[in-house]
Amino acid sequence: MSKMLDEIRQQPAALDKTLRSESKGIEALRARFATRRPSFIILAARGTSDNAAQFGRYLLEIATGIPVSLAAPSIFTLYGARVDYKDALVVAISQSGESTDTNLVLERAKECGAMTIGVTNEASSALAKLADHVILVRAGGEKSVAATKTYTGQLLAIYLLAYALGAPVSLEELRAMPAVVEGALSLESEIREKASRYRFMENAVVVGRGLNYANAFEWALKMMETCYVVAERFSSADFLHGPIAMVEQSFPVFLFAPAGVTWPSIREMIARVHSLHAETLIITDQSNREATGLETTRSITIPTKLHRKSAVPEELYTPLPYIVPAQIFAACLAAEKGLNPDQPRALEKVTRTL
Amino acid sequence: MSKMLDEIRQQPAALDKTLRSESKGIEALRARFATRRPSFIILAARGTSDNAAQFGRYLLEIATGIPVSLAAPSIFTLYGARVDYKDALVVAISQSGESTDTNLVLERAKECGAMTIGVTNEASSALAKLADHVILVRAGGEKSVAATKTYTGQLLAIYLLAYALGAPVSLEELRAMPAVVEGALSLESEIREKASRYRFMENAVVVGRGLNYANAFEWALKMMETCYVVAERFSSADFLHGPIAMVEQSFPVFLFAPAGVTWPSIREMIARVHSLHAETLIITDQSNREATGLETTRSITIPTKLHRKSAVPEELYTPLPYIVPAQIFAACLAAEKGLNPDQPRALEKVTRTL
Numbered sequence: 001m002s003k004m005l006d007e008i009r010q011q012p013a014a015l016d017k018t019l020r021s022e023s024k025g026i027e028a029l030r031a032r033f034a035t036r037r038p039s040f041i042i043l044a045a046r047g048t049s050d051n052a053a054q055f056g057r058y059l060l061e062i063a064t065g066i067p068v069s070l071a072a073p074s075i076f077t078l079y080g081a082r083v084d085y086k087d088a089l090v091v092a093i094s095q096s097g098e099s100t101d102t103n104l105v106l107e108r109a110k111e112c113g114a115m116t117i118g119v120t121n122e123a124s125s126a127l128a129k130l131a132d133h134v135i136l137v138r139a140g141g142e143k144s145v146a147a148t149k150t151y152t153g154q155l156l157a158i159y160l161l162a163y164a165l166g167a168p169v170s171l172e173e174l175r176a177m178p179a180v181v182e183g184a185l186s187l188e189s190e191i192r193e194k195a196s197r198y199r200f201m202e203n204a205v206v207v208g209r210g211l212n213y214a215n216a217f218e219w220a221l222k223m224m225e226t227c228y229v230v231a232e233r234f235s236s237a238d239f240l241h242g243p244i245a246m247v248e249q250s251f252p253v254f255l256f257a258p259a260g261v262t263w264p265s266i267r268e269m270i271a272r273v274h275s276l277h278a279e280t281l282i283i284t285d286q287s288n289r290e291a292t293g294l295e296t297t298r299s300i301t302i303p304t305k306l307h308r309k310s311a312v313p314e315e316l317y318t319p320l321p322y323i324v325p326a327q328i329f330a331a332c333l334a335a336e337k338g339l340n341p342d343q344p345r346a347l348e349k350v351t352r353t354l
Numbered sequence: 355m356s357k358m359l360d361e362i363r364q365q366p367a368a369l370d371k372t373l374r375s376e377s378k379g380i381e382a383l384r385a386r387f388a389t390r391r392p393s394f395i396i397l398a399a400r401g402t403s404d405n406a407a408q409f410g411r412y413l414l415e416i417a418t419g420i421p422v423s424l425a426a427p428s429i430f431t432l433y434g435a436r437v438d439y440k441d442a443l444v445v446a447i448s449q450s451g452e453s454t455d456t457n458l459v460l461e462r463a464k465e466c467g468a469m470t471i472g473v474t475n476e477a478s479s480a481l482a483k484l485a486d487h488v489i490l491v492r493a494g495g496e497k498s499v500a501a502t503k504t505y506t507g508q509l510l511a512i513y514l515l516a517y518a519l520g521a522p523v524s525l526e527e528l529r530a531m532p533a534v535v536e537g538a539l540s541l542e543s544e545i546r547e548k549a550s551r552y553r554f555m556e557n558a559v560v561v562g563r564g565l566n567y568a569n570a571f572e573w574a575l576k577m578m579e580t581c582y583v584v585a586e587r588f589s590s591a592d593f594l595h596g597p598i599a600m601v602e603q604s605f606p607v608f609l610f611a612p613a614g615v616t617w618p619s620i621r622e623m624i625a626r627v628h629s630l631h632a633e634t635l636i637i638t639d640q641s642n643r644e645a646t647g648l649e650t651t652r653s654i655t656i657p658t659k660l661h662r663k664s665a666v667p668e669e670l671y672t673p674l675p676y677i678v679p680a681q682i683f684a685a686c687l688a689a690e691k692g693l694n695p696d697q698p699r700a701l702e703k704v705t706r707t708l
Binding site: 039040042046047048050057058061062063065066067068069070072073074075078079081082083084085087088101202203209210213221224225226228229230232235237238241242243244245246247248261262265272276344345346347 | 404415417420438592601
């Protein structure tokens, strides 16, 4: 078994540990934000962590109403620009905490007087030392080059940050997440069987929208780095603005299809892609009865019905369990293609960029 | 000849017209910003216009020091979120000015008391009526579905906006742009010959960095919509964080390679891709002597040496001429593949999304 698959399976325990260890610090942070609310939020990251940042870009703006921007590190590292971050909250996300460029964004932000937060898996990293406050992802050492448990740990950290900023994120719902993720893990053998169909797939498109847009980036990245598939990623809206032209008969389109506000546009996209004689595979859950009833669509259905205890829409919590079948799919497809997902060609675990 | 190629050739005249017509309005805007400087800037767009916004994200932040964010329209259209744009400048960019979702972002921004600007090719559009100030792209009617002259017009509008915000952007350098673009157009027959090599190309990667990152998105989009090539787009930094694993022998990598601060990372990327036995095609200009001296690299070299009259780095002005050979390449490759770039399958000129 690959380390990647082993680490995918560790996710419920890792999420549970992070939740338990961080709850006290998050309450302290919440008290601090109650007296000083940032005017805007900047998220800085690379690779898989940047996909987690993309999720944060949606969650934080939707749930807090504070404008959010994804940092472009080269503006500091290459252009040496001075950007006015005085009233900002600047958050760097890095598994290793040793990403020189995102750490530089944080340094510049501190010089402006911005408040800084580091989200990292390494308590003794440069990032952890640099940031005013650290949200520690307690996923344990990640051995596979393909990040999985640190990604879901980062998503959880962003939910906690939203909570600290006063957003209607329920800690009770988050405490249910390890069990929901466990439900997604139970699909492993079914997903392995489904993955074999794609043994000779060379191109793919992954589509997600809103809170699951980041997951489209992450699924595509996992397929690129572990399966060497040329996987494009789009929101369903952007996809219609040009790229849909490249879809041919049998072109595979993978979609995240939770119930909720994004479903009508995803349903429309599925119909559009089918009219072009391409095929789709969706990740959905039992609460999306309409999706599970689509006979012409291949699907992976997460068994645990996401519960609706709080007033917030349940779609808010789908990104965490929804990425899990995608991770398993990539690990199984890599194995099917005879590749080692733990050590992709041309990659190392910590990538240093300037 | 395709309408696309015809419209590509109209760019020097279109840029010249926009410059002449907009200069007075821009000075008025500059006076207005001198008394009220925004705390941050939001750019809202879709498709090709969103690639222009991506350029704005870099240029405006580098040249003004004001933080910039790309809006995610679904946060308003699907999630109905209220985002606090009170101190923001919100800019919507749309060729037709009839994009319902980006117009909705502008409406919400106005309700918050934000200042709004519309960049559009249509003086009587909904966007032009809605925005506090309009920067009119005077490209003339664009008949091809593949946007070209409106993209460069939008880039020019963003330079003008940067100038209005007090950035060290030189109107004199901008006035030289039509001639520089003319120089790029002179390469048409050379590019047509070069494009024939890629007749059977199905996948590609386009890489750009910093100010030319947006051009990587635009070249990839043009290849997707007019040539049906599965074209990925990355910054050289992000590319190293995973996606490089999919590069195989003969995998084509297209790069923007101007002289200046991004060149060392692009040069490193070229060497890295060659070590994987993949091939590269770069767009560069005569000022990048190092690039034009790389014997193992195929290149398209823009003849007009970009002049250096002002104190700002000349790389600042490369995005406008650099996209032109890429547009010609896509139009010629589409013809080579027997496709009509003016009417790609599954696309219409105005795409309405919610």
